[in-house]
Amino acid sequence: MIENPYYTDEFHGDYELIGIGQLDLEEGGSIPDCQLAVATFGVLNEAKDNAILIPTWYSGTHQIWRDVYIGPDHALNPEKYFIVCIDQIGSGLSVSPHNAAGANAGIAMSKFPHVRIGDNVVAQERLLREHFGIERLALVTGGSMGAQQTYEWAVRFPDKVLRAAPIAGTAQNTPGDFLIAEAMREAIQSSPGWNGGEYTSNEQVVDGLIRQAHIWAIVGFSTEFWKHEVWRAMEFDSKEAFLSGFLEPYFTAMDPNALLTQSWAWQRGDVARHTGGDLAAALGRITAKTFVMPIDEDQLFPVRDCVPEQELIKNSELRVVEDTLGHLGLFGVSPTYMPQIDRHLGDLLDIEV
Amino acid sequence: MIENPYYTDEFHGDYELIGIGQLDLEEGGSIPDCQLAVATFGVLNEAKDNAILIPTWYSGTHQIWRDVYIGPDHALNPEKYFIVCIDQIGSGLSVSPHNAAGANAGIAMSKFPHVRIGDNVVAQERLLREHFGIERLALVTGGSMGAQQTYEWAVRFPDKVLRAAPIAGTAQNTPGDFLIAEAMREAIQSSPGWNGGEYTSNEQVVDGLIRQAHIWAIVGFSTEFWKHEVWRAMEFDSKEAFLSGFLEPYFTAMDPNALLTQSWAWQRGDVARHTGGDLAAALGRITAKTFVMPIDEDQLFPVRDCVPEQELIKNSELRVVEDTLGHLGLFGVSPTYMPQIDRHLGDLLDIEV
Numbered sequence: 001m002i003e004n005p006y007y008t009d010e011f012h013g014d015y016e017l018i019g020i021g022q023l024d025l026e027e028g029g030s031i032p033d034c035q036l037a038v039a040t041f042g043v044l045n046e047a048k049d050n051a052i053l054i055p056t057w058y059s060g061t062h063q064i065w066r067d068v069y070i071g072p073d074h075a076l077n078p079e080k081y082f083i084v085c086i087d088q089i090g091s092g093l094s095v096s097p098h099n100a101a102g103a104n105a106g107i108a109m110s111k112f113p114h115v116r117i118g119d120n121v122v123a124q125e126r127l128l129r130e131h132f133g134i135e136r137l138a139l140v141t142g143g144s145m146g147a148q149q150t151y152e153w154a155v156r157f158p159d160k161v162l163r164a165a166p167i168a169g170t171a172q173n174t175p176g177d178f179l180i181a182e183a184m185r186e187a188i189q190s191s192p193g194w195n196g197g198e199y200t201s202n203e204q205v206v207d208g209l210i211r212q213a214h215i216w217a218i219v220g221f222s223t224e225f226w227k228h229e230v231w232r233a234m235e236f237d238s239k240e241a242f243l244s245g246f247l248e249p250y251f252t253a254m255d256p257n258a259l260l261t262q263s264w265a266w267q268r269g270d271v272a273r274h275t276g277g278d279l280a281a282a283l284g285r286i287t288a289k290t291f292v293m294p295i296d297e298d299q300l301f302p303v304r305d306c307v308p309e310q311e312l313i314k315n316s317e318l319r320v321v322e323d324t325l326g327h328l329g330l331f332g333v334s335p336t337y338m339p340q341i342d343r344h345l346g347d348l349l350d351i352e353v
Numbered sequence: 354m355i356e357n358p359y360y361t362d363e364f365h366g367d368y369e370l371i372g373i374g375q376l377d378l379e380e381g382g383s384i385p386d387c388q389l390a391v392a393t394f395g396v397l398n399e400a401k402d403n404a405i406l407i408p409t410w411y412s413g414t415h416q417i418w419r420d421v422y423i424g425p426d427h428a429l430n431p432e433k434y435f436i437v438c439i440d441q442i443g444s445g446l447s448v449s450p451h452n453a454a455g456a457n458a459g460i461a462m463s464k465f466p467h468v469r470i471g472d473n474v475v476a477q478e479r480l481l482r483e484h485f486g487i488e489r490l491a492l493v494t495g496g497s498m499g500a501q502q503t504y505e506w507a508v509r510f511p512d513k514v515l516r517a518a519p520i521a522g523t524a525q526n527t528p529g530d531f532l533i534a535e536a537m538r539e540a541i542q543s544s545p546g547w548n549g550g551e552y553t554s555n556e557q558v559v560d561g562l563i564r565q566a567h568i569w570a571i572v573g574f575s576t577e578f579w580k581h582e583v584w585r586a587m588e589f590d591s592k593e594a595f596l597s598g599f600l601e602p603y604f605t606a607m608d609p610n611a612l613l614t615q616s617w618a619w620q621r622g623d624v625a626r627h628t629g630g631d632l633a634a635a636l637g638r639i640t641a642k643t644f645v646m647p648i649d650e651d652q653l654f655p656v657r658d659c660v661p662e663q664e665l666i667k668n669s670e671l672r673v674v675e676d677t678l679g680h681l682g683l684f685g686v687s688p689t690y691m692p693q694i695d696r697h698l699g700d701l702l703d704i705e706v
Contacts, residue, residue, distance in 0.1 A: 175592050176576035183567045190564060192545060211543060214536045219571065223529035223655060239528050299652070302576060 029113035037093035042078030075345035090261025097257035110197030148269035222326035382466035390446035395431030408502035428698035443614025450610035463550030501622035575679035
């Protein structure tokens with residue numbers, strides 16, 4: 001158990017830890033006491049039909065959704081909907097290698113099992129049903145790994161998902177994206193301080209976390225972002241200052257094993273696991289009204305990887321989000337980003353299903 | 354002095370080491386005995402007006418040009434032209450950190466000075482003039498860093514360059530590309546065996562060289578290359594086999610300091626150094642008939658970074674090369690690649706200037 005101040009209320013605001021008991025995993029092994037960090041916004045109505053689920057992305061938590069995406073001025077309006085953000089397993093807030101203790105002591109640090117996108121979705125479904133009594137979701141939406149989980153939800157539990165909005169992610173991860181995540185993993189694992197996952201503080205792995213941040217810099221942002229010095233809008237004086245003042249500290253605060261747990265799942269996101277590798281059959285299961293929302297400058301999940309998936313979903317539309325930032329447009333720092341998200345999600349929520 | 358079997362005749366075929374004496378460098382310091390590896394093809398005519406210069410790219414040498422680009426069936430036809438490939442400083446064949454000895458003993462390994470694109474071009478011009486008596490070039494062409502040197506030639510010595518064909522490179526490096534090279538540098542420099550540049554064998558740095566290869570895998574090839582498993586055409590069974598059988602051994606044979614010497618120059622390629630930062634003024638100096646030849650799927654030097662430069666060159670055309678491989682299309686493994694190169698270079702050489 002490593003005390004990491006980043007994964008506390010101070011940095012992440014109010015959230016609740018909700019236990020769903022033992023979670024058996026697709027790859028074998030189990031999490032004896034699966035605790036999920038949950039933040040909710042708004043009130044569940046009596047019919048329990050106003051619930052929206054948001055699964056989180058790599059390195060992200062409910063925090064960014066609360067601060068950027070959710071509010072009375074947004075489509076994700078807590079005055080109308082009951083919005084549930086569930087931090088994924090390995091997020092650092094939910095059960096994760098560095099915080100595994102008590103009943104989970106046997107899976108601490110390097111002993112933490114491999115967790116898949118599907119495991120997260122199974123855990124979330126159980127939590128929503130057992131804890132909140134929610135059987136159907138008005139919307140599932142998420143970015144990046146959150147989009148992977150959104151697709152997984154829509155394929156695995158088609159009757160439970162009325163609308164789906166995967167943002168900047170795919171249903172079946174591409175080999176190029178797998179290799180991008182692998183390069184990030186190697187940056188962390190090559191740090192001498194990583195020690196096979198048995199460091200005693202994330203500070204021992206800071207060099208690896210910084211190199212991982214620098215790989216994010218080149219694939220998470222577009223070349224146009226760097227060329228047009230968009231970071232100036234965030235009040236930095238140089239790209240180096242932006243790296244050292246924003247992207248590096250963002251990652252160095254985090255737990256290395258937590259990031260590795262997430263990226264392992266990210267690399268293997270694939271709804272076709274349900275259909276013996278047949279992606280068309282898997283996406284054909286989706287009954288949710290679906291808006292596929294790639295970001296035009298995204299290098300991790302390019303539009304051209306998202307379009308063929310959208311075309312396999314019966315009740316779907318392609319809604320491309322324009323953002324020079326690329327994949328990390330998900331941070332919502334561009335002033336033109338959230339208006340697009342709100343318009344698309346608003347349109348989707350307005351559709352009767 | 355490290356004996357590296359990769360940098361020998363056995364791997365690189367016939368080449369000549371030609372000394373041009375002391376080379377004073379733009380960043381200060383000098384190379385006391387600047388030896389350049391040179392491979393020539395064809396015969397210099399009496400008028401000395403049939404010479405073509407090819408400067409080399411990062412990690413590449415004259416070998417790839419000899420094996421792929423040059424021949425009687427190619428535009429770069431040694432039966433017609435006298436083709437001079439000069440391996441760049443730090444290429445491992447020309448003077449480089451690991452082979453600096455004798456008069457260069459003082460600049461061995463970590464003491465090797467910073468060398469710029471401009472230093473290479475000054476050295477090449479001296480060599481061509483003093484050794485071959487060549488005062489004008491029918492063509493300068495090169496890929497990637499070779500394109501950077503091509504631009505530098507056309508701007509620095511406009512009267513000496515009749516035609517220029519920069520392939521997959523820019524005249525002024527972009528900040529995004531700088532950061533890509535920086536991530537590659539960090540992969541090497543973070544290897545414990547690198548030891549601040551004072552390793553005793555490149556094998557001590559093999560982990561860093563492999564991680565550097567993996568960053569090449571994600572930015573040097575396009576996502577479409579991986580998605581469509583184009584490596585199957587090279588007779589590999591999996592992307593992992595392609596990495597371990599092709600891209601990793603390609604780089605692990607090389608000298609880490611040699612790669613770092615090259616990438617330092619790559620990061621800072623900028624013809625606007627001649628004009629106080631005014632790129633339009635620098636490119637306005639070019640009198641060569643110029644074909645700007647980006648590769649459509651290139652992530653390092655995207656077409657959209659090359660077009661604005663081409664538009665600043667008076668006597669120029671944009672000739673986009675189509676190749677799913679992306680930047681590493683330069684290897685020429687795609688059967689449709691060389692026909693395009695030959696067509697464009699053939700057209701260019703056919704133009705009377």
